[in-house]
Amino acid sequence: MLRFSCLCLFILALQSCSSQVKEDVDVLVLLPRNNSYMFSIARVTPAIEYARQLLARGPLVGLNFSVRYVTSECGVDALYALVDLARHERPDLILGPVCEYAAASVIRVATHWQIPVISAGALALGFSDKGSEYAMLTRTAPSYLKMAGTFATMSEQFGWKSVHLIYLDDREERNCYFTIEGVHALLESDHDISISMMNSRDPLAHVDEIIKSIYEHEVIIMCTHTDVVREIMLMAHRQKLTTSSRLFFNIELFNSSSYGNGSWRRGDKYDNEAKAAYASLNTVTLLRSTKPEFENFSQEMKKKIGVDVCEGCSDINMFMEGFHDALLLYALALNETIHSGYSKKNGTEITRRMWNRTFEGIAGQVSIDANGDRYGDFSVISMTNHETGTHETVMNYFGTNGSFQVLPGFNSERFTLRGAPRQPLPDPDGQSSGGLGLSAVTGIIVGGLLGTALLMAFYFFRKNYRITIERRARREQCDGKHRQLREDSIRSNFSAA
Numbered sequence: 087m088l089r090f091s092c093l094c095l096f097i098l099a100l101q102s103c104s105s106q107v108k109e110d111v112d113v114l115v116l117l118p119r120n121n122s123y124m125f126s127i128a129r130v131t132p133a134i135e136y137a138r139q140l141l142a143r144g145p146l147v148g149l150n151f152s153v154r155y156v157t158s159e160c161g162v163d164a165l166y167a168l169v170d171l172a173r174h175e176r177p178d179l180i181l182g183p184v185c186e187y188a189a190a191s192v193i194r195v196a197t198h199w200q201i202p203v204i205s206a207g208a209l210a211l212g213f214s215d216k217g218s219e220y221a222m223l224t225r226t227a228p229s230y231l232k233m234a235g236t237f238a239t240m241s242e243q244f245g246w247k248s249v250h251l252i253y254l255d256d257r258e259e260r261n262c263y264f265t266i267e268g269v270h271a272l273l274e275s276d277h278d279i280s281i282s283m284m285n286s287r288d289p290l291a292h293v294d295e296i297i298k299s300i301y302e303h304e305v306i307i308m309c310t311h312t313d314v315v316r317e318i319m320l321m322a323h324r325q326k327l328t329t330s331s332r333l334f335f336n337i338e339l340f341n342s343s344s345y346g347n348g349s350w351r352r353g354d355k356y357d358n359e360a361k362a363a364y365a366s367l368n369t370v371t372l373l374r375s376t377k378p379e380f381e382n383f384s385q386e387m388k389k390k391i392g393v394d395v396c397e398g399c400s401d402i403n404m405f406m407e408g409f410h411d412a413l414l415l416y417a418l419a420l421n422e423t424i425h426s427g428y429s430k431k432n433g434t435e436i437t438r439r440m441w442n443r444t445f446e447g448i449a450g451q452v453s454i455d456a457n458g459d460r461y462g463d464f465s466v467i468s469m470t471n472h473e474t475g476t477h478e479t480v481m482n483y484f485g486t487n488g489s490f491q492v493l494p495g496f497n498s499e500r501f502t503l504r505g506a507p508r509q510p511l512p513d514p515d516g517q518s519s520g521g522l523g524l525s526a527v528t529g530i531i532v533g534g535l536l537g538t539a540l541l542m543a544f545y546f547f548r549k550n551y552r553i554t555i556e557r558r559a560r561r562e563q564c565d566g567k568h569r570q571l572r573e574d575s576i577r578s579n580f581s582a583a
Contacts, residue, residue: 114171114181118157168192226409236464250281252266410448466483
């Protein structure tokens with residue numbers, strides 16, 4: 087009888103835990119209609135709808151998402167749209183905005199109303215402070231600060247100390263401004279840093295001054311249009327700055343056509359020169375997924391968006407992925423919240439359950455840290471064939487543990503400055519080689535030289551010290567009377583004082 091009672095209680099508990107949550111969820115999406123943005127409504131809508139259909143077929147089928155897409159552009163329109171809609175009924179969830187200036191005001195109001203906000207944008211450093219104004223924000227794309235971890239880890243590994251940052255400021259979205267801000271914030275405490283800002287109207291107007299600044303630093307990190315990068319690399323190469331005593335990086339996070347494909351090739355008379363210059367350029371970008379589900383997602387996006395929307399609109403980018411994963415993340419957190427006895431209107435509880443969480447996204451595992459920000463995985467791409475000028479990924483950086491995966495094309499000398507100490511990186515196959523490595527041999531040689539130098543210094547010091555003592559003794563014998571008079575005079579002066 088006791089066993090039967092226990093079995094009944096177990097079945098009841100199992101049914102309670104697996105009971106389906108039935109809830110209508112009102113979702114407000116605030117994105118621009120202008121397709122020049124990579125996160126326009128036309129680009130992102132198919133990704134959100136894909137996630138909604140996925141949820142409708144899974145264990146969370148009881149959650150019925152009603153999605154409203156509202157044009158917000160990148161100004162105050164997003165705030166006005168939220169306030170206008172809230173006069174009738176406040177949404178349960180806000181997806182977007184992406185642009186920093188539009189997102190800031192929306193998130194502040196949403197936090198006041200306790201409405202969860204999930205965005206694949208709002209990547210600037212300022213949104214990392216979740217203490218008050220941005221307490222309801224969860225970011226499903228890695229922030230610029232997370233990206234900067236790639237440079238911080240490489241700098242620690244290879245011993246970089248001097249950095250020059252170059253960025254293009256368009257005074258609108260300001261993607262490169264916020265990108266470089268993240269790098270600066272993470273490196274400023276232990277690096278010598280200088281910054282060059284380029285105006286988008288005439289970015290090459292002061293390129294001579296930029297080249298002069300490059301002379302004074304070890305590492306140059308750029309965020310600007312691909313044509314500007316090419317001009318800087320050409321000029322640096324002509325000034326013989328593309329050597330092993332200096333490193334060049336370009337940041338390209340969005341795989342955007344506005345930045346180009348990062349190629350040196352233009353079909354002009356400078357192609358060969360540019361190819362030689364780009365041999366010293368490394369690119370940091372998002373790690374691309376090879377997950378089969380992501381390939382299916384990509385094909386579906388291309389079918390639904392189509393070429394008639396705009397050129398390149400069907401190209402998959404981080405914003406499509408991020409907003410797809412945003413709906414999945416919210417559904418998981420809402421399901422847990424309701425099972426725990428809370429209401430769907432308890433935005434604080436739902437947000438808390440989205441943070442410090444790992445789940446399976448469309449492109450792979452998604453990890454949100456305890457501050458509501460997604461960890462990022464990034465790739466470092468370098469030219470590996472100098473004859474053909476082709477590039478490949480040489481390192482992958484994983485933000486969850488701050489580690490690098492070294493790929494076969496990696497060459498440690500490419501990232502090591504002359505005379506700079508560095509830590510040994512793992513072998514490409516993950517196994518350490520036996521015997522004494524290069525670092526150990528170098529340490530023994532340097533130690534021997536230092537020891538020899540110290541012995542010689544001690545010998546000459548002792549010899550000079552003995553000669554000095556002997557000379558002083560002879561001088562004291564000859565000048566004893568004069569010294570005694572000087573001492574008496576000092577004592578009398580002090581006595582008079």
